[in-house]
Amino acid sequence: MRSWRSAVVVIVSVVAATLTTFGTAVGRAEPVGQGDTPGPVCAWQIMSNRDDLNVAFPDVNATYWVLPYALGPGDSISLSGRYPHARYFSLNTYGTDFNTVDTLRDNQIRPAGNDVNPFVDPAAAAGGSWQATVVNRAPNRSRNEIRGLPAAGAQRVPVGFLIVRVYVPDDPSSLSGGVELPTVVMHLGGAQVTLRPCAVPFNPRNYSGPIAAALTSVFDRAIAGAAANSFPAGSPEATFVNPNSTAGLFPNGDNKYIGAGLTYRKGRVVVIRGKAPTYPNTRAGASPAKPGVGLRYWSMCQNDKVTPYPVVACAADFQTRLDSDGYYTYVVAAPADLSRSSDPTATVIGWGDTNVPTKVVFLRNMLPSSGFYPSSVQAAQSKGGDPAVSMGAYYPRATYCDVVVLRSQGWRACYR
Incomplete structure (x- = not known):
């Protein structure tokens, strides 16, 4: 017809x-x-x-x-x-x-x-x-x-x-x-x-x-169905895991993701630590075709896990502070709980609306080079195993932390 x-x-x-x-x-x-x-x-x-x-x-x-x-x-x-x-x-x-x-x-x-x-x-x-x-x-x-x-x-x-x-x-x-x-x-x-x-x-x-x-x-119903089933049921909070699927969410074929579910509690923040892949800093004049980098692009994004599933805040590679060993420290926090940590390498990602019951934070990896591929999210998903094992130092380790502990003792105390 x-x-x-x-x-x-x-x-x-x-x-x-x-x-x-x-x-x-x-x-x-x-x-x-x-x-x-x-x-x-x-x-x-x-x-x-x-x-x-x-x-x-x-x-x-x-x-x-x-x-x-x-x-x-x-x-x-x-x-x-x-x-x-x-x-x-x-x-x-x-x-x-x-x-x-x-x-x-x-x-x-x-x-x-x-x-x-x-x-x-x-x-x-x-x-x-x-x-x-x-x-x-x-x-x-x-x-x-x-x-x-x-x-x-x-x-x-x-x-x-x-x-x-x-x-x-x-x-x-x-x-x-x-x-x-x-x-x-x-x-x-x-x-x-x-x-x-x-x-x-x-x-x-x-x-x-x-x-x-x-x-x-x-549209909202279609996206809601896909987003609701995007991560395995029963996954522990503040732990990055492979998604069940990104199907139905207009996935980009060049990106792969791991994510962690979060819930808000007053006086509590989330700390995320991991080694940062290298990337071509095009805002600083580098070519996107620069050879020898780990990923074309990566970011850590905080999202509302309620319709219409908006992004709240992201810290991209070029926006992320690193310590002398090349590691990032993200602090996901609401303004009322914003840490004034003495660590100058911490990067704050906003929590957004604290009335939203469930959040999800994604690590996005785009186009890994052949040298970096074994440590990438892409490799973790192709093997179907635990990304914490295959990604090694590049796996983002997240934990809840009392804001007073973070302020007074620094991020290391949050992992004890």
Whole structure:
């Protein structure tokens, strides 16, 4: 049945949902009234980060842009963009179960013409151009193709989502890394529609109408189910473990995580110690393709484990203080319990709302080098064993600590 090409397709996206119409509404602006949802007059209709549509455990130092689509046999989506001035960027596709279909990361995207990819060549400057294509079949990587839908029969409707991720832009005020988001050309049933990036992304939580409310509810239920089952039942608190699964949470194929559940008690904080992997400090001028580093990116993030599963605070690699031996000490604390420890190497991560009953803190590892891989979260999960064993000194050891003990005796007393 082909009627979906000209009908209204309800698409639940990474952070909410929007209505997509493939027909005469595409490409022309229409007024948006109170309670209405805007039509697909532009690309990347939805943006998610800590400040805008904070859902599904995002990283504070990343921004995510979402393009919902529907693809029939032979359909495709052409993308034209420029390499951002940033630590990392990627294209990721997802099905209606919010699980990964395919990933095409920065250093896999071949440049256009005579341009050079700065994520491959450390001497290259960012800003060069690239082109890629979302296809409804097995992709040809030599042509920068990324698969848009799961294999035939894996889902009922031909609907998917494309997400552009940008981590740690060189200029914090430019979320997209100093370049415009990719231009989109949709090739659907013989028609061709060009969509420029939206000037203002659509956030359904800013609308009070029944459509926005219904779509937000559908999204929240889907994410809640995935998040509630993300960690093994009965896991001890303040102990980092492998998740059951990150399926259904729009996982990034280049990241792996371990996490620890936390609960608040007045006068008690969480102390986390571990050895810090090396990384390319792009905010200090290093190339994201710098050789010899452990991870492309890592961070420790505190999150609310209640819908819509927002991030509260993160300390990324470049924001984390280290001692002379290369170890970090995180103190997860509410303002009322904020430790004024004498240890100048401690990094404080905010607790957030103390009325939220359950929190989860994640250690995120991105793209380990071959030399670091045995100590990475990726290796811990591939082996299916205890990350505390396989990660060695790089495993984050967490403990609850009385704030008075921490203030008076330092972090070492918390581990006695």
